[in-house]
Amino acid sequence: xxxxxxxxxxxxxxxxxxxxxxLLSQAYVKQSVGRNKALALALQLRNFHGVxxxxxxxxxxxxxxxxxxxxxxxxxxxxxxxxxxxxLSAWARDKGKPLVHAGLSADGSFGIVRWDERFSPDAxxxxxxxxxxxxxxxxxxxxxxxxxxxxxxxxxETGEQRDSFVTLKTVTVT
Amino acid sequence: MAILNITLHGASADYPxxxxxxxxxxxxxxxxxxxxxxxxxxxxxxxxxTASAFENYVVDxxxxxxxxxxxxxxxxxxxxx
Numbered sequence: 001x002x003x004x005x006x007x008x009x010x011x012x013x014x015x016x017x018x019x020x021x022x023l024l025s026q027a028y029v030k031q032s033v034g035r036n037k038a039l040a041l042a043l044q045l046r047n048f049h050g051v052x053x054x055x056x057x058x059x060x061x062x063x064x065x066x067x068x069x070x071x072x073x074x075x076x077x078x079x080x081x082x083x084x085x086x087x088l089s090a091w092a093r094d095k096g097k098p099l100v101h102a103g104l105s106a107d108g109s110f111g112i113v114r115w116d117e118r119f120s121p122d123a124x125x126x127x128x129x130x131x132x133x134x135x136x137x138x139x140x141x142x143x144x145x146x147x148x149x150x151x152x153x154x155x156x157e158t159g160e161q162r163d164s165f166v167t168l169k170t171v172t173v174t
Numbered sequence: 175m176a177i178l179n180i181t182l183h184g185a186s187a188d189y190p191x192x193x194x195x196x197x198x199x200x201x202x203x204x205x206x207x208x209x210x211x212x213x214x215x216x217x218x219x220x221x222x223x224t225a226s227a228f229e230n231y232v233v234d235x236x237x238x239x240x241x242x243x244x245x246x247x248x249x250x251x252x253x254x255x
Contacts, residue, residue: 080254103251109184110249118236122250125230129252145255165248168184174246 002149011054012038024135085121108137111144176243
Protein backbone atom coordinates (compact mmCIF):
# COMPACT_ATOMS: atom_id res chain seq x y z
CA UNK A 1 0.00 0.00 0.00
CA UNK A 2 2.93 2.33 0.71
CA UNK A 3 4.09 1.95 -2.90
CA UNK A 4 0.88 3.46 -4.26
CA UNK A 5 2.48 6.79 -5.19
CA UNK A 6 5.41 5.33 -7.08
CA UNK A 7 5.63 5.86 -10.84
CA UNK A 8 4.98 2.19 -11.42
CA UNK A 9 2.22 -0.30 -12.11
CA UNK A 10 1.77 -2.64 -9.17
CA UNK A 11 0.86 -6.31 -9.35
CA UNK A 12 0.13 -8.61 -6.41
CA UNK A 13 0.47 -12.39 -6.28
CA UNK A 14 -1.25 -14.36 -3.54
CA UNK A 15 -3.44 -17.47 -3.54
CA UNK A 16 -4.61 -17.01 0.05
CA UNK A 17 -7.81 -15.45 1.38
CA UNK A 18 -8.16 -12.65 3.90
CA UNK A 19 -9.08 -13.88 7.37
CA UNK A 20 -10.39 -11.77 10.22
CA UNK A 21 -7.10 -12.13 12.11
CA UNK A 22 -5.22 -10.59 9.16
CA LEU A 23 -6.89 -7.23 9.87
CA LEU A 24 -4.74 -6.95 12.99
CA SER A 25 -1.39 -7.03 11.25
CA GLN A 26 -1.88 -6.61 7.51
CA ALA A 27 -3.17 -3.91 5.18
CA TYR A 28 -6.63 -5.39 4.69
CA VAL A 29 -9.94 -3.84 5.73
CA LYS A 30 -13.02 -5.54 7.18
CA GLN A 31 -14.83 -5.53 3.84
CA SER A 32 -12.02 -7.66 2.38
CA VAL A 33 -12.46 -10.63 4.71
CA GLY A 34 -13.11 -13.72 2.61
CA ARG A 35 -11.66 -12.26 -0.57
CA ASN A 36 -8.48 -13.41 -2.23
CA LYS A 37 -5.62 -11.35 -0.79
CA ALA A 38 -4.19 -10.18 -4.12
CA LEU A 39 -7.62 -9.13 -5.37
CA ALA A 40 -8.44 -7.47 -2.06
CA LEU A 41 -5.30 -5.32 -2.18
CA ALA A 42 -5.96 -4.33 -5.79
CA LEU A 43 -9.57 -3.42 -4.91
CA GLN A 44 -8.53 -1.40 -1.87
CA LEU A 45 -6.01 0.54 -3.93
CA ARG A 46 -8.62 1.29 -6.56
CA ASN A 47 -11.46 2.14 -4.19
CA PHE A 48 -9.58 4.13 -1.59
CA HIS A 49 -6.76 5.67 -3.58
CA GLY A 50 -7.76 5.52 -7.25
CA VAL A 51 -4.69 3.47 -8.11
CA UNK A 52 -4.89 0.63 -10.60
CA UNK A 53 -3.14 -2.61 -9.74
CA UNK A 54 -3.08 -6.08 -11.20
CA UNK A 55 -3.88 -9.17 -9.14
CA UNK A 56 -2.81 -12.78 -9.65
CA UNK A 57 -4.91 -14.93 -7.32
CA UNK A 58 -2.72 -17.99 -7.68
CA UNK A 59 0.15 -19.68 -5.87
CA UNK A 60 3.46 -18.85 -7.52
CA UNK A 61 4.89 -22.02 -9.04
CA UNK A 62 7.50 -23.12 -11.53
CA UNK A 63 4.73 -23.56 -14.06
CA UNK A 64 3.41 -19.99 -13.84
CA UNK A 65 6.41 -17.90 -12.74
CA UNK A 66 7.28 -16.96 -16.30
CA UNK A 67 3.73 -15.82 -17.10
CA UNK A 68 3.36 -13.84 -13.88
CA UNK A 69 6.81 -12.28 -13.62
CA UNK A 70 8.11 -11.78 -17.14
CA UNK A 71 6.77 -8.24 -17.61
CA UNK A 72 7.98 -7.03 -14.21
CA UNK A 73 10.87 -4.58 -13.95
CA UNK A 74 11.25 -5.33 -10.24
CA UNK A 75 10.19 -8.28 -8.12
CA UNK A 76 9.43 -7.86 -4.41
CA UNK A 77 9.37 -10.94 -2.19
CA UNK A 78 7.17 -10.72 0.90
CA UNK A 79 6.46 -14.45 1.08
CA UNK A 80 6.15 -16.27 4.39
CA UNK A 81 7.67 -19.57 3.27
CA UNK A 82 11.09 -20.67 2.13
CA UNK A 83 9.89 -22.65 -0.88
CA UNK A 84 8.26 -19.65 -2.55
CA UNK A 85 11.24 -17.43 -1.76
CA UNK A 86 13.60 -19.98 -3.32
CA UNK A 87 11.41 -20.36 -6.38
CA LEU A 88 11.25 -16.62 -6.97
CA SER A 89 15.01 -16.22 -6.40
CA ALA A 90 15.81 -18.99 -8.86
CA TRP A 91 13.54 -17.49 -11.50
CA ALA A 92 14.90 -13.95 -11.00
CA ARG A 93 18.52 -15.11 -11.14
CA ASP A 94 17.87 -17.13 -14.27
CA LYS A 95 16.19 -14.18 -16.00
CA GLY A 96 18.41 -11.44 -14.57
CA LYS A 97 15.47 -9.63 -12.94
CA PRO A 98 16.14 -7.43 -9.92
CA LEU A 99 14.56 -8.84 -6.77
CA VAL A 100 14.34 -7.41 -3.28
CA HIS A 101 13.31 -9.48 -0.26
CA ALA A 102 11.65 -8.57 3.01
CA GLY A 103 11.60 -10.88 6.01
CA LEU A 104 10.29 -10.69 9.56
CA SER A 105 11.36 -12.59 12.67
CA ALA A 106 8.84 -14.74 14.50
CA ASP A 107 8.73 -12.47 17.55
CA GLY A 108 8.16 -9.32 15.52
CA SER A 109 11.31 -7.59 16.80
CA PHE A 110 13.56 -7.76 13.77
CA GLY A 111 13.29 -7.53 10.00
CA ILE A 112 15.50 -7.24 6.99
CA VAL A 113 15.24 -5.79 3.53
CA ARG A 114 17.90 -7.30 1.31
CA TRP A 115 18.54 -7.55 -2.41
CA ASP A 116 18.73 -10.98 -3.90
CA GLU A 117 22.47 -10.99 -4.50
CA ARG A 118 23.03 -11.04 -0.73
CA PHE A 119 19.94 -12.93 0.41
CA SER A 120 19.50 -16.48 1.65
CA PRO A 121 15.99 -17.43 2.77
CA ASP A 122 15.53 -18.66 6.33
CA ALA A 123 13.42 -21.64 7.26
CA UNK A 124 10.99 -21.60 10.15
CA UNK A 125 12.35 -23.10 13.37
CA UNK A 126 9.50 -25.59 13.14
CA UNK A 127 6.77 -26.07 10.57
CA UNK A 128 3.68 -24.03 11.35
CA UNK A 129 5.57 -21.81 13.78
CA UNK A 130 3.39 -19.08 15.24
CA UNK A 131 3.83 -15.73 13.54
CA UNK A 132 3.25 -12.27 14.89
CA UNK A 133 -0.41 -12.03 13.94
CA UNK A 134 -1.45 -10.21 17.07
CA UNK A 135 -2.13 -6.52 16.73
CA UNK A 136 0.74 -5.55 19.01
CA UNK A 137 3.23 -6.07 16.19
CA UNK A 138 1.48 -3.76 13.72
CA UNK A 139 3.72 -0.71 14.31
CA UNK A 140 6.86 -2.76 13.75
CA UNK A 141 5.45 -4.47 10.66
CA UNK A 142 4.53 -1.00 9.41
CA UNK A 143 8.10 0.17 9.92
CA UNK A 144 9.41 -2.79 7.94
CA UNK A 145 6.85 -2.22 5.16
CA UNK A 146 7.84 1.45 5.03
CA UNK A 147 11.49 0.45 4.71
CA UNK A 148 10.63 -1.82 1.79
CA UNK A 149 8.68 0.97 0.11
CA UNK A 150 11.49 3.48 0.62
CA UNK A 151 14.04 0.98 -0.71
CA UNK A 152 11.96 0.55 -3.85
CA UNK A 153 11.46 4.29 -4.22
CA UNK A 154 15.21 4.92 -4.00
CA UNK A 155 15.94 2.12 -6.45
CA UNK A 156 13.49 3.66 -8.93
CA GLU A 157 15.12 7.07 -8.57
CA THR A 158 18.80 6.15 -8.40
CA GLY A 159 19.21 2.45 -9.15
CA GLU A 160 20.86 1.98 -5.76
CA GLN A 161 20.21 -1.43 -4.18
CA ARG A 162 20.27 -0.67 -0.49
CA ASP A 163 19.93 -3.32 2.24
CA SER A 164 18.51 -2.52 5.67
CA PHE A 165 18.01 -3.99 9.13
CA VAL A 166 14.89 -2.94 10.98
CA THR A 167 15.00 -3.35 14.76
CA LEU A 168 12.76 -2.11 17.55
CA LYS A 169 15.11 0.85 17.95
CA THR A 170 16.12 1.90 14.47
CA VAL A 171 16.42 1.29 10.75
CA THR A 172 20.04 0.67 9.77
CA VAL A 173 21.34 0.62 6.23
CA THR A 174 23.66 -2.37 6.06
CA MET B 175 39.00 -10.16 8.90
CA ALA B 176 35.44 -8.92 9.19
CA ILE B 177 33.22 -6.61 11.17
CA LEU B 178 30.71 -8.54 13.28
CA ASN B 179 27.21 -7.17 13.76
CA ILE B 180 25.03 -8.73 16.45
CA THR B 181 21.26 -8.37 16.87
CA LEU B 182 19.76 -9.02 20.30
CA HIS B 183 16.65 -7.92 22.18
CA GLY B 184 15.44 -5.78 19.28
CA ALA B 185 18.71 -3.88 18.85
CA SER B 186 21.65 -4.28 16.53
CA ALA B 187 25.26 -3.16 16.91
CA ASP B 188 28.80 -3.76 15.66
CA TYR B 189 31.42 -5.49 17.82
CA PRO B 190 34.41 -3.11 17.74
CA UNK B 191 37.09 -5.79 17.22
CA UNK B 192 37.39 -7.61 13.92
CA UNK B 193 36.89 -11.38 13.67
CA UNK B 194 37.94 -13.92 11.02
CA UNK B 195 35.52 -13.91 8.10
CA UNK B 196 35.55 -17.71 7.95
CA UNK B 197 35.06 -18.26 11.69
CA UNK B 198 33.09 -21.40 12.50
CA UNK B 199 29.41 -20.64 13.19
CA UNK B 200 29.42 -22.30 16.60
CA UNK B 201 32.57 -20.41 17.59
CA UNK B 202 31.00 -17.16 16.43
CA UNK B 203 27.92 -17.76 18.57
CA UNK B 204 30.08 -18.55 21.60
CA UNK B 205 32.09 -15.38 20.98
CA UNK B 206 28.88 -13.35 20.73
CA UNK B 207 27.65 -14.61 24.10
CA UNK B 208 30.98 -13.71 25.70
CA UNK B 209 31.23 -10.20 24.27
CA UNK B 210 27.60 -9.36 25.04
CA UNK B 211 28.05 -10.56 28.63
CA UNK B 212 31.24 -8.54 28.92
CA UNK B 213 29.61 -5.38 27.62
CA UNK B 214 31.97 -5.17 24.66
CA UNK B 215 29.24 -4.48 22.12
CA UNK B 216 27.93 -0.92 22.47
CA UNK B 217 24.24 -0.93 23.37
CA UNK B 218 23.92 -4.69 23.71
CA UNK B 219 25.21 -5.31 27.24
CA UNK B 220 23.44 -8.18 28.96
CA UNK B 221 25.37 -9.87 31.75
CA UNK B 222 22.77 -12.63 31.98
CA UNK B 223 22.44 -13.56 28.34
CA THR B 224 22.16 -17.33 28.16
CA ALA B 225 24.65 -19.59 26.40
CA SER B 226 21.90 -20.62 24.01
CA ALA B 227 20.74 -17.08 23.20
CA PHE B 228 21.98 -17.32 19.62
CA GLU B 229 21.23 -21.00 19.07
CA ASN B 230 18.52 -20.38 16.46
CA TYR B 231 20.26 -17.44 14.84
CA VAL B 232 21.80 -17.41 11.38
CA VAL B 233 25.11 -15.98 10.22
CA ASP B 234 25.32 -13.93 7.03
CA UNK B 235 28.81 -13.60 5.51
CA UNK B 236 28.76 -10.66 3.11
CA UNK B 237 31.51 -9.08 1.04
CA UNK B 238 30.70 -5.40 0.65
CA UNK B 239 31.02 -3.30 -2.50
CA UNK B 240 33.97 -1.41 -1.02
CA UNK B 241 35.96 -4.61 -0.53
CA UNK B 242 35.13 -5.07 3.14
CA UNK B 243 33.74 -8.14 4.83
CA UNK B 244 30.88 -8.28 7.31
CA UNK B 245 29.34 -10.95 9.49
CA UNK B 246 25.77 -10.58 10.69
CA UNK B 247 24.54 -12.72 13.57
CA UNK B 248 20.79 -12.22 13.47
CA UNK B 249 17.43 -13.87 14.16
CA UNK B 250 15.85 -15.83 11.36
CA UNK B 251 13.37 -13.86 9.25
CA UNK B 252 11.13 -16.51 7.67
CA UNK B 253 7.93 -14.49 7.69
CA UNK B 254 6.49 -12.03 5.21
CA UNK B 255 5.46 -8.42 5.49
